[in-house]
Amino acid sequence: VFNPVVDEKYLAVLYSYINKPWELYLQENKPGARMEQITDKAQSAEFKSYNWREPEVVTFTARDGATVYARLYKPTKPATSKPAVLFVHGAGYLQNAHKWWSSYFREYMFNNMLADNGYYVLDIDYRGSAGYGRDWRTGIYRHMGGKDLSDHVDGIQYLVKNFGINPKNVGLYGGSYGGFITLMGLFTEPDVFKSGAALRPVTDWANYNHGYTANILNEPYYDSIAYRKSSPYYFAEGLKGNLLICHGMVDVNVHYQDAVKLAQRLIELGKDDWELASYPMEDHGFVEPSSWTDEYKRIFKLFENTLKN
Numbered sequence: 001v002f003n004p005v006v007d008e009k010y011l012a013v014l015y016s017y018i019n020k021p022w023e024l025y026l027q028e029n030k031p032g033a034r035m036e037q038i039t040d041k042a043q044s045a046e047f048k049s050y051n052w053r054e055p056e057v058v059t060f061t062a063r064d065g066a067t068v069y070a071r072l073y074k075p076t077k078p079a080t081s082k083p084a085v086l087f088v089h090g091a092g093y094l095q096n097a098h099k100w101w102s103s104y105f106r107e108y109m110f111n112n113m114l115a116d117n118g119y120y121v122l123d124i125d126y127r128g129s130a131g132y133g134r135d136w137r138t139g140i141y142r143h144m145g146g147k148d149l150s151d152h153v154d155g156i157q158y159l160v161k162n163f164g165i166n167p168k169n170v171g172l173y174g175g176s177y178g179g180f181i182t183l184m185g186l187f188t189e190p191d192v193f194k195s196g197a198a199l200r201p202v203t204d205w206a207n208y209n210h211g212y213t214a215n216i217l218n219e220p221y222y223d224s225i226a227y228r229k230s231s232p233y234y235f236a237e238g239l240k241g242n243l244l245i246c247h248g249m250v251d252v253n254v255h256y257q258d259a260v261k262l263a264q265r266l267i268e269l270g271k272d273d274w275e276l277a278s279y280p281m282e283d284h285g286f287v288e289p290s291s292w293t294d295e296y297k298r299i300f301k302l303f304e305n306t307l308k309n
Contacts, residue, residue, distance in 0.1 A: 016101035019052040053112050055123070057097055060158035068151050069097040069132075071123040073111045074163075079118025082166040083307035084159050086152050087111055087123045088174030088181045092140070092216075095131040096123055110296055119303070120165050122158075126151040126181075141216060142223070144205065144230040145184035152185065153192055168194065169307040173299055175199035176254060176284065183232035183243075183262075190240035195306040197244040197299040200254050200284055203262040204233045207255065236265045242306045243274035246295050248282030 013025040013035055021042035025035040055071040062068050087107055089096040102108050111121045125132065127139035127147040139147045152172065159165040172182050172193055179201025185193045205213050206220045206227050217226040228234055243266075247259035256278070263276050277298055279291050286292050 017054075018099045018101070019054050021101045021105070050112075052109075053115060055111070055121075057099065058158075060155060062147075062151055062154045064147070066127075066136075066151075068155065069125045070155060071097050073115040073119075073121035073123075075115045075118045075120060077118060078120070078163075078165075079308055081169050081308045082120075082164060083118065083169040083171070083303070084120040084122065084156065084165040085111075085114055085303060085307070086155060086170070086172040087121060088126070088152065088172060088178035089123065089129075090174060090176035090178045092128045092144070092148075092177040093130050093137065095125055095129050097125040098131075106292065106296075110299075113300070114303070117300075117304075119307070120159055120163055122155050124151055124155050142218070142226040142230075144216060145181065145188065145232070146230075149181055149184050149189065152181065153189055156192065167192075171195040171197075171303050171307050173197035173199065176201070179245075179254075180232060184235070186241055186243055187232055187235035187238040190238050193241055195242035195244075195302055197246065197302055199246045199295065200248060200251055201232070201245065201258065201262075202254050203258040204231045206231070207258055207261075209253070233262055233265060236262060236271070237269055239266070239269075239271050239274065241273065242302060244277065244298055244302050245274070246277045246279070246298065248279045248284065248286065248291075250280075250282065251284045253284035 009029055011027045011029050013027055014022050015025050016022040023037055023042055024039040025037050027033050027035040053073055055073045057069060058072045059067050059069055089104060096102055096104060114121050128137060156167060156170055160167050170193055172185055173196060174182050179198035182196040182198040183201050186196045202208050205217055217223060217230055220227045245259055247256055249256045259276060266274055281288060282291050
């Protein structure tokens with residue numbers, strides 16, 4: 001991010017890297033000038049003491065021939081069960097397979113922790129993500145949970161082929177749209193994903209923000225088929241693996257009712273290996289550090305108990 005200072009003799013530059021948070025630099029506005037770092041506030045001594053990974057930006061080929069970009073975190077010492085975890089970014093229209101500091105900095109740190117504990121972690125810019133052109137953005141039209149999900153399944157095959165991960169020990173997690181994909185993965189590809197953590201997930205798109213959803217699935221009253229085939233609620237019977245749902249009870253984006261509705265459906269279906277963690281004080285993005293800590297402890301415990309046995 002560049003900004004000319006008032007007299008235009010200098011440039012104020014915000015710079016980051018894949019494993020370094022944003023800092024402010026100053027540079028003379030002339031060819032060949034070097035940037036001088038002005039701030040050093042983003043990283044504490046404790047933060048700097050850890051050797052944060054530089055996840056590799058990789059590509060693989062999807063089943064329809066498309067080239068998919070992703071971030072890959074490699075473990076120093078893979079666990080004996082050769083497990084892998086897929087992180088699914090949110091928003092749908094977002095980009096995360098890049099080389100600057102991610103807005104998903106908590107997940108970046110958690111993915112480092114997973115790699116420290118023997119997991120391969122893949123973070124995919126699946127179909128619908130920003131930065132890859134119109135066809136990529138519209139690849140989920142009338143079917144969310146279609147190509148965006150199959151890109152993740154194809155990503156597993158990339159890990160199997162190139163790193164020998166055990167396809168029987170694969171989990172996934174993500175929040176918001178990432179939580180939605182997690183549910184669709186566990187419900188519609190139950191033999192692919194052994195466990196997953198769906199954080200603040202959409203479970204029925206008919207309940208969600210009209211301005212967002214109608215651009216992709218049209219109006220529910222004249223394209224009910226698109227809504228039904230895109231909503232995890234209608235596929236809950238497919239659950240075989242282990243599911244963790246985490247949701248803030250005062251979420252004003254994806255309303256808590258979505259989690260409650262799905263929980264009731266899982267009860268009616270007699271499903272056993274699932275749990276709902278509710279956070280009474282939390283909105284869509286948590287505020288309390290204790291809530292973030294609790295959520296990530298639950299996710300880590302889920303993967304440790306299901307992908308390493």
